Amino acid sequence: MPDLPPEIELRKLVTVTEEIRHEGGPPPAHPLHRAACLAVIANPFAGGYVEDIQPFMEPLRALGLLIADRLIAALGGADRVEGYGKGAIVGSAGEVEHGALWHVPGGYAMRDRLGGAKAIVPSTKKVGAPGTRLDVPITHINASYVRGHFDAIEVGLNDAPRATEMVLALSMTTGGRIHDRVGGLKASEIKGEDGLR
């Protein structure tokens, strides 16, 4: 069992990696690599309304770091990571607000492990059932407006989230879309100071 606080009741961990060589156009010199990692954990607030849910963000920090480290390892090192995103699917006995608990521990885990990435981590979340798919948005780690890095990765698994569970996801990529050609701010042009440009 990974080293996690007792509040985190982990049932499953899933890591998916993709190597995209082309999408019908000329294959670039280096394939695009994308990875996502999903943790299936018990939702401690399932089944009823709880007003004060913020204390659960603290134990989630360890889970965020665990997942961030796995993604970095899957992509071959922090210096290769250019894009990121996060998301949550809350089982049907919970509420979407429970998924919002993942924003800080999930996002800052990646930003810390990537050496203080500047850009906000794009996210999405919803309530769902086993088999529900989530399209996790992805943007550049230091400048949100880099157009070539606007991307998304679909995640989900057949047996989660059960009603009293949550699926918490993080994603990282090594670059922009494989045939990026719609202009806008380029990664090579960013200042990387304000997290936007």
Add this chain to the structure above:
Amino acid sequence: MTAQIRKLAVWVEETHREMGREIAPPTRKAVAVAVIANPFAGRYEEDLSPLTQTGAELGGLLGEKCVAALGIAPEAAESYGKAAMVGENGELEHAAAILHPKLGAPLRKAVEKGAALVPSTKKMGGPGQDLDVPLGHKDAAYVRSHFDGVEVRMNDAPRANEILVAVAVTDSGRPLPRVGGLTAEDAEGTDGLR
């Protein structure tokens, strides 16, 4: 490599808990997928041997990717399976040409040994469709604790002129096996069955 690969993906899932019970070490499954161009999309071709050669290449490539993703020595692999889904301009027989004649030998090399039949499934399908890859013990098909399956799905494949090919490898059986039958410990693993 004769296959024109558009995309490769590897999925690893670990089960750490089932019905409230801790699973230590966790059971782990890996599935590696290649999305390839179907050279025979849109026309009838009598000679499918190029796809058979592709199957041989993918058996090794995908088997090795699974073993690497699990971080195990090849002999530590316990079960395996294979499957293919053919995009709408192809034919079910294309999946058979990839999966059956030659994919097994290089896969068995990747997992060391593999006396048992590699369980398989195939179908026609499109982007976003589920494919359930069957799993069975690699040396003794009757090991009941290792009858299992793993689902793969890619939102963007297979397109009409593509084929999605999947190979699955595990280092374990089901999380809480308790329906009896032949156990992995009792299997001889010489005839591929028991």
